[in-house]
Amino acid sequence: MAESTSVQKKRAGFKIRVEPRLEEPAAWYPLAVSLGAIVVALILGGILISFAGGDPLKSYQHIAKASFGDTGVLSDTIVKATPILLAALACSVAFRMKLWNIGAEGQFIMGAFGASAVVLAPLLAEDTPRWLFLTVMVLAAMAAGAIWGFIPGYLKAKFNVNEIISTLMMNYIAIAWINFWIFGVWSEGGFQMSPKFPNNAWLPRLLEYAKEYPALRGLTTHAGLLLGIVAAIILWIIVYRSRWGYEIRLIGDNPQAAKYAGINITSNVIYVMMLSGALAGLGGMSEVSGVVHRLQTAPIAAGYGFTGIIVAWLAKLNPLVIIVVSVLFGALILAGREIQPSGVPKMIQGIILVSLIASDFLLRYRIRIVRADAEE
Amino acid sequence: MISDLFSVTVLIGILASGIRLATPYLYAAIGETFSQKSGVLNLGVEGQMLLGAFAAFYVALSTGSLWLGMLTAMIVGALMGLAMAYVTVNLHAQQGISGIGFYLFGLGMSDLLFQKLMGNVETVKGFPKIYIPGLSDIPGIGEIFFSQNILVYGAYLLVPLAWFVLNKTTLGLKIRSVGENPDAADSLGVSVARIRYFTIILGGVLSGIAGASLSIALLNVFQQNMTSGLGFIAVALVYFGGWRPVGVLGGALLFSLINSLQLWIQVLGIPIPSDIAVMMPYVLTILVLVATVSRVRSPSALSKPFEREN
Numbered sequence: 001m002a003e004s005t006s007v008q009k010k011r012a013g014f015k016i017r018v019e020p021r022l023e024e025p026a027a028w029y030p031l032a033v034s035l036g037a038i039v040v041a042l043i044l045g046g047i048l049i050s051f052a053g054g055d056p057l058k059s060y061q062h063i064a065k066a067s068f069g070d071t072g073v074l075s076d077t078i079v080k081a082t083p084i085l086l087a088a089l090a091c092s093v094a095f096r097m098k099l100w101n102i103g104a105e106g107q108f109i110m111g112a113f114g115a116s117a118v119v120l121a122p123l124l125a126e127d128t129p130r131w132l133f134l135t136v137m138v139l140a141a142m143a144a145g146a147i148w149g150f151i152p153g154y155l156k157a158k159f160n161v162n163e164i165i166s167t168l169m170m171n172y173i174a175i176a177w178i179n180f181w182i183f184g185v186w187s188e189g190g191f192q193m194s195p196k197f198p199n200n201a202w203l204p205r206l207l208e209y210a211k212e213y214p215a216l217r218g219l220t221t222h223a224g225l226l227l228g229i230v231a232a233i234i235l236w237i238i239v240y241r242s243r244w245g246y247e248i249r250l251i252g253d254n255p256q257a258a259k260y261a262g263i264n265i266t267s268n269v270i271y272v273m274m275l276s277g278a279l280a281g282l283g284g285m286s287e288v289s290g291v292v293h294r295l296q297t298a299p300i301a302a303g304y305g306f307t308g309i310i311v312a313w314l315a316k317l318n319p320l321v322i323i324v325v326s327v328l329f330g331a332l333i334l335a336g337r338e339i340q341p342s343g344v345p346k347m348i349q350g351i352i353l354v355s356l357i358a359s360d361f362l363l364r365y366r367i368r369i370v371r372a373d374a375e376e
Numbered sequence: 377m378i379s380d381l382f383s384v385t386v387l388i389g390i391l392a393s394g395i396r397l398a399t400p401y402l403y404a405a406i407g408e409t410f411s412q413k414s415g416v417l418n419l420g421v422e423g424q425m426l427l428g429a430f431a432a433f434y435v436a437l438s439t440g441s442l443w444l445g446m447l448t449a450m451i452v453g454a455l456m457g458l459a460m461a462y463v464t465v466n467l468h469a470q471q472g473i474s475g476i477g478f479y480l481f482g483l484g485m486s487d488l489l490f491q492k493l494m495g496n497v498e499t500v501k502g503f504p505k506i507y508i509p510g511l512s513d514i515p516g517i518g519e520i521f522f523s524q525n526i527l528v529y530g531a532y533l534l535v536p537l538a539w540f541v542l543n544k545t546t547l548g549l550k551i552r553s554v555g556e557n558p559d560a561a562d563s564l565g566v567s568v569a570r571i572r573y574f575t576i577i578l579g580g581v582l583s584g585i586a587g588a589s590l591s592i593a594l595l596n597v598f599q600q601n602m603t604s605g606l607g608f609i610a611v612a613l614v615y616f617g618g619w620r621p622v623g624v625l626g627g628a629l630l631f632s633l634i635n636s637l638q639l640w641i642q643v644l645g646i647p648i649p650s651d652i653a654v655m656m657p658y659v660l661t662i663l664v665l666v667a668t669v670s671r672v673r674s675p676s677a678l679s680k681p682f683e684r685e686n
Binding site: 048049052053054095100102155159160161162164165166168169170172173176177179180183184306309310313343344345346347348349350351352353354356357358360361364 | 417419423459463467468469470472473474476477478479480481482483484485486487488489490491492493600605608609611612615649651652654655658659661662665666669670674
C-alpha cells in the first residue's frame with residue numbers, strides 16, 4: 001500500500017487519504033476528470049453570474065443558441081474557432097516539451113504582420129494569381145511567427161533566459177510593432193488600420209460558392225479551417241509518430257533521460273519554439289486573410305494566443321482533440337459578442353483553465369476514504 | 377518642437393508623472409517579489425489588479441470613501457491570492473498556466489461586474505495630493521517628488537520595507553529558504569505551505585492595491601482591461617530587478633519614465649513614432665535578462681511545486 005502523503009480530514013472514524021498514483025489511471029479517467037472540471041467551472045461561473053445579478057441558465061442557454069443555433073451561427077463559430085485552433089496547436093507542441101510559450105499571442109500577431117507585408121509592402125503585385133498570393137502569404141506568416149519564436153527559444157537555449165518572461169515581453173513588442181506600421185506607413189487615410197487587401201489575397205470563403213450551392217449563402221467559414229485541420233494532422237504525426245516527436249516527448253517527460261540518450265536539448269528548444277511560432281503565425285495569416293482582410297490591431301491582438309493556452313491544456317496537448325475543443329471555445333467567444341454582460345466568456349475561460357489545472361491533481365493522486373481503525 | 381521637450385517645465389512634468397506612474401508597478405512587483413522569493417511564480421497579477429481596480433473604484437464611488445475602496449481592493453486581492461495559493465500549494469498546479477487562468481478570470485470578472493453594476497464610465501475624485509511643508513516648496517524637486525498622493529508615497533516606502541523584511545527578519549529568512557530549498561526548510565520545521573500561502577496572499581493584497589492605485593489615485597476611472605499589461609510587466613520587473621526590491625524600483629522607474637516621456641511626446645506633437653518608444657522597455661527587459669542571467673540567480677525552487685517526501 002502506498003504511503004499516505006497527507007491526511008486532510010478526519011471525521012467519525014473515516015479518513016480521507018491522498019496518495020500518489022503508482023500506475024497510470026484507466027484511459028477514460030482523464031477525460032472524465034476534464035469533463036468534471038468543466039462542469040465544476042460552469043457551476044462556479046454560474047454562481048458568480050447570479051452573484052453579479054445575472055441569470056446563469058439564461059446566459060448558458062444564450063451561449064448555446066448564439067453559437068450552434070443554425071448554420072449561420074455555426075459557421076461564425078467555426079470562424080472564431082479557426083485562430084484558436086492554430087494558436088492552441090502552437091502552444092501544445094511547446095508545452096509538450098515543457099517549454100512555457102506564453103507568446104503565441106505575439107507570434108500570431110507577427111504572422112498577421114508577415115502575411116500583410118506581402119500585400120502592403122508590396123512583395124507581390126495586386127494582380128498576382130490567388131494561389132500564388134496565398135502561398136506566399138502563408139510562408140511569410142510562418143516565417144515571421146517562427147522568427148518570433150526563435151528569439152525566446154535561442155535566448156532560452158543559449159543563455160537560459162526564462163521563456164515565460166521573454167515570450168510575454170515579445171507579445172507587447174509585437175503589438176507595438178504592428179501599431180508602428182498601421183499608424184504610419186500603412187495607415188489608410190490616417191486611420192489606425194491598413195487599406196483593405198485585394199480579393200486575390202483573401203482566403204476562399206464558403207459564400208463564394210453560393211452560386212453553385214445556394215445553401216452556402218452568407219457563410220463566412222474560410223479556408224483557414226482547412227489549414228488548421230491539416231496542421232493538426234501533421235502535428236499529430238510529428239508528435240506521436242516521428243523520431244523528432246519522440247525526442248520532444250522524452251525531453252518533456254524526462255530531460256535527464258533525454259540527455260543520456262544523446263538528444264540535443266539545446267537545438268530542440270530552438271526548433272520547437274520556431275515550430276510553435278510558425279503555427280501561431282499561420283493562425284495570424286488565416287485571421288488576417290480569412291476574416292479581417294486588412295491589418296488592424298484590435299481584431300488581431302484579441303487574445304487568441306491566451307485562449308490557445310487553455311484549449312491546448314484542455315485537449316491534453318493532443319492536436320486532434322484540439323480541433324474539437326477549439327470549436328467549443330469558438331462558440332464561447334462568439335456568444336461573448338452578443339451576450340450581456342460581455343465579461344462572461346473570458347471569466348468562464350479563466351475558471352475552466354484553473355479548474356482544469358487543479359483537476360490534474362486527481363490524475364497524479366488518488367483520494368481514498370478509509371476507516372480510521374483500518375490504519376496499518 | 378523637439379526643443380520643447382527640454383524646457384524646464386516639461387522636464388519637471390515628465391519626471392513628476394514618471395514618479396507617479398511607477399506606483400502600480402511598485403505595489404504589484406514588490407508583491408510578486410515576495411511570492412517569487414518563496415518559490416511561487418504568480419502570473420495572475422494582471423487579473424488581481426483588474427479586480428482590485430474595479431472593487432476600489434466601485435466601493436469608492438458608491439460609498440464616497442476612498443479608504444473603504446482601498447480596503448475592498450485589498451480583500452479582493454487577498455481572496456484571489458487565497459484561491460491561487462490553494463491551487464498552487466495544495467494541488468501542485470503548473471504555475472505558468474494556472475496564472476493565465478487567474479488573469480483571464482480577473483479580466484472577465486471585472487468586465488462582468490463593471491457592466492452589471494455600473495454600465496458606463498464614471499469618474500471619482502481620487503486621493504488628493506499631499507503637501508509636505510518645506511519639502512514641497514523646493515523648486516523642481518518639490519513638484520517632482522513631494523506633490524504626490526498618499527498611494528505614491530506608500531509605494532516608495534514599500535521598497536525599503538520589503539528589503540528589510542526579506543533580508544533582516546526571521547520571516548524573510550523563512551521566505552527565502554522556502555524558495556531556495558524547500559526540502560531543507562521543511563526538515564528544519566518551517567512550514568513550506570504556510571509560508572507560501574502567506575506570500576501569495578500578500579502578493580494578492582499588494583496587487584489589489586496596485587489596481588486601486590490606478591482607479592482611485594492616478595487615473596480615477598475604471599475601464600475594461602484598464603491595466604493593459606501592467607501586471608505582466610510587474611512580473612517581468614521582478615526578473616529585471618534580480619529579485620531585489622531596489623532592482624525592482626529601478627525597473628519600475630525606467631518603465632514609468634519611458635511611458636511618461638512617450639505621453640509627453642504625444643502631447644507636444646513631436647513627430648517621433650511613439651510605438652518605438654513603447655517597445656523599448658520590453659526590449660530592454662529581455663536584454664537585462666540576458667545580461668544578468670549568469671550573475672543573478674532566480675530562487676532555486678521558483679515555480680516548482682513542493683511535495684513532501686516521507
